[in-house]
Amino acid sequence: MICARRPRWIAAAAFVLLAACAKNDPNQTRLKFWTIGREGEVVQQLLPEFERTHPGVRIDVQQIPLTAAHEKLLTAFAGDALPDMAQLGNTWLPEFVSVGALEPLQQLVDQSAIIKAADYFPGIWDTNVIDGIAYGVPWYVDTRLIFYRTDLLADAGFSTPPATWDEWATAMAAVKQRQGEGKFAVFFPLNEFEPLLNLALQQSDPLLKDNDTLGNFQSPGFRRSIAFYAQAFRNGWAPKMSNTELPNIWDELARGFVTFYVNGPWNIGEFERREPELKGRWSTAPLPGTHGPGGGAAGGSSLVIFHSSTNKQIAWELSEFLSRVEQQEKFYELTGDLPPRRSVWESPALAQDEYVKAFRTQLELVKPTPKVPEWERITDELAHMQERVARGGEPIDQALKELDARADKILEKRRWMLAHRAMQ
Amino acid sequence: MNDHAKPWTFLTPALIIIGVFFLLPVVAALALSLTDFDLYALTDLHNLRFVGLDNYIDVLQTPLFWKSLLNTLYFVAVGVPLSIAASLGAAMLLNSPLAKLKGSFRTALFAPVVTTVVAVAVIWRYLLHTRYGLIDYGLIRLGLDPIDWLGDPHWSMPAIILFAVWKNFGYNMIILLAGLQSIPIDLYEAARIDGASAWAQFRHITLPSLRPVLLLVSIITVAGYFQLFAEPYVMTRGDPLQSTVSVLYYMYEEGFKWWSLGRASAIAFILFAITLLATKILLWIGQRGEASA
Amino acid sequence: MNRRLPGIFVNGALVVIALLTLFPLLWMVSVSFMHAGEASSFPPPLLPAHASWDNYRELFQRAGMGRYLLNSFLIATLLTILSLAFNLSAGYAFAKLHFRGRDRLFRILLGALVIPAQVAMIPLFLTMKYLHLVNTYGGVILPTLATVFGIFLVRQYARSIPDDLLEAARLDGAGEWYIFIRIVIPLLKPIVVTLAIFTFLASWNDFMWPLIVLSDQEWQTAPVAIAGLSREHVQDNELMMAGSVVTILPVLILFLVLQRHYIQGLLLGSVKG
Numbered sequence: 001m002i003c004a005r006r007p008r009w010i011a012a013a014a015f016v017l018l019a020a021c022a023k024n025d026p027n028q029t030r031l032k033f034w035t036i037g038r039e040g041e042v043v044q045q046l047l048p049e050f051e052r053t054h055p056g057v058r059i060d061v062q063q064i065p066l067t068a069a070h071e072k073l074l075t076a077f078a079g080d081a082l083p084d085m086a087q088l089g090n091t092w093l094p095e096f097v098s099v100g101a102l103e104p105l106q107q108l109v110d111q112s113a114i115i116k117a118a119d120y121f122p123g124i125w126d127t128n129v130i131d132g133i134a135y136g137v138p139w140y141v142d143t144r145l146i147f148y149r150t151d152l153l154a155d156a157g158f159s160t161p162p163a164t165w166d167e168w169a170t171a172m173a174a175v176k177q178r179q180g181e182g183k184f185a186v187f188f189p190l191n192e193f194e195p196l197l198n199l200a201l202q203q204s205d206p207l208l209k210d211n212d213t214l215g216n217f218q219s220p221g222f223r224r225s226i227a228f229y230a231q232a233f234r235n236g237w238a239p240k241m242s243n244t245e246l247p248n249i250w251d252e253l254a255r256g257f258v259t260f261y262v263n264g265p266w267n268i269g270e271f272e273r274r275e276p277e278l279k280g281r282w283s284t285a286p287l288p289g290t291h292g293p294g295g296g297a298a299g300g301s302s303l304v305i306f307h308s309s310t311n312k313q314i315a316w317e318l319s320e321f322l323s324r325v326e327q328q329e330k331f332y333e334l335t336g337d338l339p340p341r342r343s344v345w346e347s348p349a350l351a352q353d354e355y356v357k358a359f360r361t362q363l364e365l366v367k368p369t370p371k372v373p374e375w376e377r378i379t380d381e382l383a384h385m386q387e388r389v390a391r392g393g394e395p396i397d398q399a400l401k402e403l404d405a406r407a408d409k410i411l412e413k414r415r416w417m418l419a420h421r422a423m424q
Numbered sequence: 425m426n427d428h429a430k431p432w433t434f435l436t437p438a439l440i441i442i443g444v445f446f447l448l449p450v451v452a453a454l455a456l457s458l459t460d461f462d463l464y465a466l467t468d469l470h471n472l473r474f475v476g477l478d479n480y481i482d483v484l485q486t487p488l489f490w491k492s493l494l495n496t497l498y499f500v501a502v503g504v505p506l507s508i509a510a511s512l513g514a515a516m517l518l519n520s521p522l523a524k525l526k527g528s529f530r531t532a533l534f535a536p537v538v539t540t541v542v543a544v545a546v547i548w549r550y551l552l553h554t555r556y557g558l559i560d561y562g563l564i565r566l567g568l569d570p571i572d573w574l575g576d577p578h579w580s581m582p583a584i585i586l587f588a589v590w591k592n593f594g595y596n597m598i599i600l601l602a603g604l605q606s607i608p609i610d611l612y613e614a615a616r617i618d619g620a621s622a623w624a625q626f627r628h629i630t631l632p633s634l635r636p637v638l639l640l641v642s643i644i645t646v647a648g649y650f651q652l653f654a655e656p657y658v659m660t661r662g663d664p665l666q667s668t669v670s671v672l673y674y675m676y677e678e679g680f681k682w683w684s685l686g687r688a689s690a691i692a693f694i695l696f697a698i699t700l701l702a703t704k705i706l707l708w709i710g711q712r713g714e715a716s717a
Numbered sequence: 718m719n720r721r722l723p724g725i726f727v728n729g730a731l732v733v734i735a736l737l738t739l740f741p742l743l744w745m746v747s748v749s750f751m752h753a754g755e756a757s758s759f760p761p762p763l764l765p766a767h768a769s770w771d772n773y774r775e776l777f778q779r780a781g782m783g784r785y786l787l788n789s790f791l792i793a794t795l796l797t798i799l800s801l802a803f804n805l806s807a808g809y810a811f812a813k814l815h816f817r818g819r820d821r822l823f824r825i826l827l828g829a830l831v832i833p834a835q836v837a838m839i840p841l842f843l844t845m846k847y848l849h850l851v852n853t854y855g856g857v858i859l860p861t862l863a864t865v866f867g868i869f870l871v872r873q874y875a876r877s878i879p880d881d882l883l884e885a886a887r888l889d890g891a892g893e894w895y896i897f898i899r900i901v902i903p904l905l906k907p908i909v910v911t912l913a914i915f916t917f918l919a920s921w922n923d924f925m926w927p928l929i930v931l932s933d934q935e936w937q938t939a940p941v942a943i944a945g946l947s948r949e950h951v952q953d954n955e956l957m958m959a960g961s962v963v964t965i966l967p968v969l970i971l972f973l974v975l976q977r978h979y980i981q982g983l984l985l986g987s988v989k990g
Contacts, residue, residue, distance in 0.1 A: 037949075062934045065948035067661065071681045076932040078466055078683065079842065079851030099467045191663065242664060245554075245575045373463070377682055387665060413464065417471065430893045431814040438807035438863035442826070445841060445860040450832055452840035517731050522724040531976060532735040535742065538972045538979075540922045542940040543961035546947050547745045550954050556757045558744070590738065595983070602984050651833050654924050658944055672835055680929060685839050692836040700831060 031059045031311050031318065032083035036069045036301070039087060039140070042334045043322070050321050057314055070376065077101050084309040085318065087301045090127040093136055095373035096304070102135045103305040103312060109134050114320045119341045123298040123366035130371055136302030137319050138340035140331065142264040143296045143366050144198045144287065145358055147271070151281045152179070152259045161285035165228055168288045172237040175259045186232055186260035187252070189243035190391050193383035194297070195262040198287055200225040201367050202294035208370045208378075208407070213415045215378070215407030218400045224290070226389065226396055233390040240391050250274045253282070262287070264299070268355045269336035284358040286365075295365025300340060338363070374410045381406045457689035466683070479690035489691065491666055492674040493698075495581060499670065500649045500702075503585045507645055508638070510589055511596035516630075518597070519604040530601075534594035541591070545658035548587045549574065574660055577667040584655050584668055592648075596641045603637035604630070639710035643703050650699045671695045742965070749773070749959040756954050772959035780956070782963060784935060785942040788854075790967070792927075792938060793920040796858045797913050803863040804912060808871020809901055813883060814893070823872070826865045835925070842929055856930040857938075861920070867912055870986050874908040875901070911982030914975050921968050939964040 035043060040063035047059050062083070064072050070092065076082045077099065088096065096102050109115055117125055120138055128136040148161060156175040162168035172185035179185070188195050200207060203221025208214065216222065232238040239246075239258075246252055253261055254275045261267075271282065286293035303322060305315045321327060328339040329347050338359055339345065350356055369375055385403045388394040457479055464471040483489050514533055518526055536544065551557050552573040560570035573583040607630065615625050631638075652670040656662055662669040662677075669677075672695065679688030748756045750768040776782045810816075811823050841860055842851075850856035878901060886896045902909070927938045937945070943960050972979060 063949065065945055067948045068945060072932060074463070074683055075680055075842075075929060078463075079846045079930070079932060080849070081852040081932045095463070099463050242575065245572065384666070391665070413460065413462065416473075417464065431810050431816040431819075434806040434810035434814065434893075434897070438803045438868060441803060441859070441863040442829070442865065445844070445862075446834075446837055447829065449837035449840035449844060452843075453836050456840060514734060517727055517734070520727045522727045523731060524728055529731045529735055531973065533738050534976075534980075535969065535972075536738060538918055538922075538968050539742070539965045540924075540940050540943075540961075540968070542924055542944050542947075543964040544741065544745075546943065546957050546961050547741050549947075550748075550756070550957075551741060551744070555759055556761050558761050558763075561759075561761050590741070594738075598980055598983055647831075651835065653835070658947065672833075675835065676925075679839050689836075689839055692833070692839075696831075696833055696836055699833065703831070 027056065029057045029311055029314060031057060031085070031314050032062070033059055033315075033318070034062050034064060034073075034083045034086040036064050036087050036089070037066050039301070039335060039337065040064075042331070045334060046322070046327060046330060050318060054314070054317065059318070080308065082306045082308050084311045085303060085305045085315040087139060088136060088304045090124075090136065090138070090298070090300055090302050091369050091375060091379075093128060093302065093304070094130060094371040095376060097130045097135050098373040101306055101308075103307045103309070104133045104135055105137065105305065105316075106133045108316055109137070112320060115323050119343055121298075121340060121342065121363045121366065123295075123368060124300060124340045124363070127298050127300075127368040127371075128302050136304040137323055139301050139303045139322060140335070140337035141298070141300035141340045141363060142266075142338060143299055143359065143362050144194055144262050144264050145296065145362050146285045146287060147253070147261045147263060147267055148283065148285065149253065149256065149259045149278075149281060150283050152256055156259075161283070162288050163286075163292055164288050165290055169228070169231070172232065172260065173235065176235070176237050179256065179259070183256060184239045184258045185237040186262070187241075187246065187249065187258040188229065188232060188238045188262065188390070189246070190240060190387045191242040191383065193379055193386055194299075196225060196229050196386050197369070197379070197382065198262070198296035199229060199294075201297050201369070202287070202289045206370070208372065208411070211418065212370050212372045213411050213418065215404035215411070217403045217407065223396070223400065226386070226400065229386065230389050230396060234393075238390075242387075254278050265338045265356065265359055266336050268353075284355050286358045286362040293361060293365065295362055295367060298366035298368045300338075372411070372414060374414060377410050378407050381410070453689040453692060456686055457693055459686045460684075461686040461689075463683040465685075475686070479687050480694065483687060483690050483694060488666065488669065488674060489671075489694075492669045492671045495668060496650060496652060496670045496672075498581055499585060499588070499652050500646055502582075503588055503649055504642065504645050506585065507589045507593050507649075508596060508641060510593040511641070512600050512634075512638075514593065514597045515600035515604055518601055530598075533597060536591045537594040539591070541654040542658050544591065545587065545655055548583075548590075549659050552583050575664055577665040580660055580664060580667045584652075584659065587655060587659070588649070588652075592645075596645060599641055600634065600637060603634050607633045635710070635713060639706065642710075643706050646702055646706060647699055650695065650702065671698075745958045745961050745965075748955055749962045751955045753953060753955050756958075772955050773963075775956060776959045776963065780942075780946060780960070781934075782939070782942065782960060785937050785939045786963060786967075788936055789921055789938040789940075789964075792854055792857050793917045795854065796861065796920045797916045799858070800862050800864070800867060800916050801909060801913060804867035804871055805902065805905065805909065806897065807863060808868045809875050809897060809905075811868065812872040812875035813878060813880070813901075826868065830865050830869075838926065838929065845930060850930075852931055852933050852936055854936070857923075857927050860926070866986065867916065870912055870915075870982060871905070871908055873985055875905060878904055907978065907981070908985075910975065911978045911985075914971065914979050915982055917971065918968050918979075 040061055044061050047061070051057060051059065069089075073082075073086065073088075073092075073096070077096070082101065093102070109117060115137055117134075121141065124138050124141050125134075128134050128138060146161065152175060153161070153171065156171065156178045158171050158174070162171045175185040176183075200222050203219075203225060205219035205221030206216055207222065209216040209219075233240060243249070249261060249263075250267070250271055251274070252258060253271075254277075268284070271278065287296050288294060303319045305312055305319070309315055322331070323341070325341065325344050325347075328341060328344045329349065331337065332339055332344070333349060338356065339350075345351065345360060381403060385399050389396060389399050458474060458476055459465075460473045460475050460479070462471075517523060518530055518533075523529065551559050554560055554570055554572045554575065557573075559573070563570055571579050573579050611629050611633075612625055615629060620628070651672055653672040653676065656668040656670055656673045657676070660668040662673055671691065675688050675691040675695065678684050678691060744763070747764055749772055750770070751762070751765040752767070752769060752771065755762060755765065811819060845851050845856045845859075850859065882900065883896055886900055891899075921938075922940065923938075924940045924944070927941050928944070931937050931941060934942075934945075943957070943964055946960055947957055
C-alpha cells in the first residue's frame with residue numbers, strides 16, 4: 001500500500017500534476033470559441049475554409065445551452081477560465097464590458113476592410129457600442145414580430161395585417177369572436193418577457209431614467225404597453241399558458257389554436273419544415289406600433305473577443321471572416337438567422353423571400369435595450385411581473401410600482417458607483 | 425523518538441485539507457456576507473463596501489426568499505414524513521419472517537439511492553410529461569384527469585417530493601431495518617400470546633423500540649432535505665411561477681447567476697441557522713419523548 | 718389458509734414496491750434503445766419497436782460522452798485513492814493515538830458536519846481561482862481529499878482494534894508508521910473497502926461543485942455533461958436516456974458487486990456507537 005506511506009508527498013505530486021493538466025502543442029494555435037445554442041453546430045461547417053487559409057490554426061468550438069450560458073460565462077470570467085472569443089447575446093454586452101472582460105474593438109473596426117459599420121442596421125450596431133467604443137461585431141440579428149394565419153384573419157374580416165395597436169386589438173377581438181370557445185387569437189407565453197419588452201421599446205419613454213439609474217416603468221409609455229398586453233389576457237384573446245405548456249407552437253398555429261404569434265426569425269424555417277401544408281395561409285408582418293409599424297428590440301448575437309485571450313489577432317481574423325458578405329449569406333442559408341449587414345439582404349435568397357420582408361422593415365426601426373449590466377436582472381423581474389399580471393390578475397398600478405422599486409434596488413450599486421466616481 | 429509529534433504527522437494532512445478547503449471558506453463566507461461583494465468588486469476591490477448586516481436584513485425582506493423558504497419547508501414537512509413512512513413500511517416488509525429473497529428485494533429497493541440525481545431527474549422529467557409521460561397515462565387509464573406536473577404551480581412541488589421520496593427511501597430503510605432487527609422477538613411473542621393485534625404490537629412495541637433510530641433518521645432526513653437543490657435545478661429550474669425555488673437554489677442563482685456573492689453568502693448562513701434550529705427542535709422533541717416514555 | 722395469506726401479502730407487496738421502484742430505471746433502459754422521437758407518442762410506448770444502438774452511437778460519437786465518462790472515472794479514482802490515505806491516517810490517529818486535546822478536537826470536527834457544504838462553496842471557488850485550479854481535475858479533487866465523515870467512519874471502526882496488539886508492537890520497538898502500515902491497515906481492510914466505495918460513489922455522483930469549478934466542456938464529468946445535454950437537447954429524450962444509462966451503470970454495478978460493504982458502512986456511519 002504505497003499510498004499510505006507518504007500521503008503528503010503523493011498529494012503534493014498529484015497537485016502539481018493535476019494543476020498543470022493543460023495540453024500544449026507548440027506547433028498549433030488552438031482558438032477557443034464558445035457558442036450558444038444551434039449556431040455552434042452550424043458554424044463548424046463554415047470553419048474548414050478558415051482553417052485552410054490559416055494553416056496551424058485549429059478552432060475548438062464549444063456549445064453552451066442558452067439557459068446555462070449566462071452563468072457559465074460569468075463563472076468562467078470569475079475563474080479566469082474564459083475562451084478566446086465567444087458568441088454573446090448583445091443584451092449581455094454592457095455587463096461584460098463593465099467588468100472589463102471584453103477587448104475594445106473600435107480601432108480594429110476602423111481599420112477593417114471587411115467590417116464597415118455603416119453597412120449594419122444602426123440600431124443593431126448601436127447595441128455593441130458602449131461609451132462610444134465598439135466591443136463586439138454583430139453576427140446575426142433578431143427581433144420579434146407577428147407571425148399570423150392569413151386565412152383565419154381574412155375569415156374574421158381583415159385582408160391586411162394590423163399596423164397599429166388599435167387595429168390589432170380590433171383584429172384580435174374579431175378573431176376570438178369568430179374562432180370561439182377553446183381557441184384564441186394570440187399566444188403570449190407567460191414565461192417570456194420579450195413580447196412585452198418589444199412593445200415597450202416602441203414607446204418614446206425610456207425604460208430606465210436618470211442616466212439609467214432608476215426604473216421608469218411607471219411612465220405613460222410603459223403603462224400603455226402593459227395595459228395593451230394585459231387586456232389580451234383579460235379579454236380572453238390570449239391563453240394563460242407558458243411556452244412549456246405549448247411546446248409545439250407550430251402545430252398549434254396550424255390547427256388554428258391561435259392566429260397571431262410574436263416571435264423571431266427562426267420560426268420561418270421551422271414553419272416551412274414542419275407545416276408544409278400551411279403554405280400560402282400564413283405570413284409575417286412588422287410589429288404594430290402606436291401609430292404605424294413600431295419596431296422592437298434590437299436583438300441578436302455578436303462576436304466578442306475576451307481581454308484575457310492570448311490569440312486576439314486570430315480571433316479578430318475569424319470575426320472578420322464570419323462577417324464577410326458571402327459567409328453571412330451561407331450562414332443565413334444554414335441557420336435562418338438574419339444577417340446584420342444590409343448588403344447581405346440584397347442577395348437573392350433574402351431579397352425574394354416573402355416572409356423576411358417584414359423583418360427587413362422592422363430592423364431599420366429597432367432600438368437597443370438599456371445598456372447597463374443590471375439589465376439582465378431587471379428583465380428577470382419584468383418576466384415575473386408580467387406573469388403575475390397576466391396569469392394572476394395582479395392590478396397594473398401595483399405591479400408597476402413594485403417593478404420600479406425592484407429595479408431601483410437592483411440599480412443601487414450603480415448609483416453608488418457613479419456618485420463615487422463623480423466625487424473622485 | 426518524539427512521541428508528541430508522531431500523532432500529528434498522521435493528522436496534519438487531513439487537518440490542512442479540512443482547514444484550508446472547508447473551515448477557512450466558511451469563515452470567509454461569513455466575512456463575505458457582511459459585504460456587498462459582486463461582479464464589480466471582483467474586477468476591482470475598491471468597489472467593495474462593508475455593509476454589516478444589511479445583506480441579512482435585505483434578504484429577510486425579499487419576497488422571493490420567503491417564497492423559497494416556504495417551498496423548502498413544504499418540501500421538508502411533506503417529504504420527510506412521507507419518506508420515513510415509506511422507508512419504515514419497506515423495512516417492516518423486509519423484516520417480516522415471511523419475506524423471501526430478502527437480499528434481492530433489499531438491493532432493488534436501495535438501487536435508486538446510488539443513482540446519479542441528474543441522470544434520474546432527466547428520466548422523471550419525462551415520466552411526468554403531461555402528454556407522453558407514463559404517469560399521466562396511468563392516471564388517464566384510471567379514469568382521472570392528467571396532471572400538468574411540471575407546468576402547474578400547485579403540482580410542481582408534489583412532483584419533486586415524489587421524486588425525492590423514490591430516490592431516498594432506500595437509505596433510511598436500511599437503517600430502520602437494522603433497528604427493527606434489534607428488537608427482541610420475545611416481546612412480539614409475549615404480545616401475541618396476550619392477544620394483541622398487529623396494529624397494537626406496532627404501536628406499543630415497534631414504535632417505542634425504534635424511537636432513537638427514528639429520531640436519528642428524522643434528523644438526517646430533515647437536514648438533508650433542507651439542502652434541496654439538484655432536483656429543482658434539473659427538473660424545473662425553479663418554475664413554474666417560482667414554486668420550486670428552494671433556498672439553496674435561490675442562493676445558487678444569487679451567487680452564480682447574478683454574482684451577488686455577499687448576498688448569496690448571507691442566504692447560505694440563514695439556511696444553516698434554520699437547519700440547525702430544526703435539528704435542535706427535533707432533538708428536543710426526541711428527548712422530551714424519552715423523558716415521558 | 719390463514720397462514721398462507723400473510724405470506725402472499727408480504728411477498729406480493731414487496732414485489733409491487735420493487736417493481737415500482739425499479740420501473741423508472743428499466744424504462745430508462747428501454748427508451749435508450751428506441752428511435753429518436755419514438756417515446757414522444759401517445760400512448761407512451763413501453764418497449765422499443767425495433768431496438769437499436771443508434772442513441773449510444775450518437776452519444777459517443779457526436780456528443781463526446783466517452784470523454785466525460787473518462788473524466789468522471791479519473792477524478793473519482795484519483796480522489797478515492799488519495800483520500801483513503803488522508804482519512805485512514807487521521808481516523809486511526811483519533812482512534813488509537815494519544816495526544817492532548819484529541820477528543821475535543823474530534824468533537825469540533827463533528828460539529829463541522831452540521832455546516833452545509835454550500836456555505837463554503839463561494840469562497841472555495843474564489844480560492845481555486847487564485848490557485849489557478851479552476852477548470853482542472855485538481856480543483857474538483859482538492860477540497861474533499863479529507864472529509865470529517867470519512868475520518869469519523871475510520872475512527873469508529875479502528876476503535877475496535879485491540880490496544881494490546883499495538884502496545885506489543887511498540888514494545889518490540891516498531892515505529893508508529895510501521896505499526897500503522899503493517900498491522901493496522903490490514904485490520905482495517907473492511908472499512909477501507911467501504912470508504913473506497915462511498916468516496917467513489919460520492920465523487921462520481923457529485924454535481925454542484927463540478928458544475929461550478931469545471932467550465933470547459935472537455936473536463937466536464939458525466940453528471941454535469943448530462944445536465945448540459947438535457948438543456949440543449951430538450952426534445953431528444955431517447956438520446957438523454959442513453960446518457961443516463963451510461964452515467965448510472967458504472968456506479969450501479971459497483972454497488973451491486975460490493976453492496977455488503979456499502980451497507981455495512983452506512984450503518985456504521987449512522988448508528989453512532
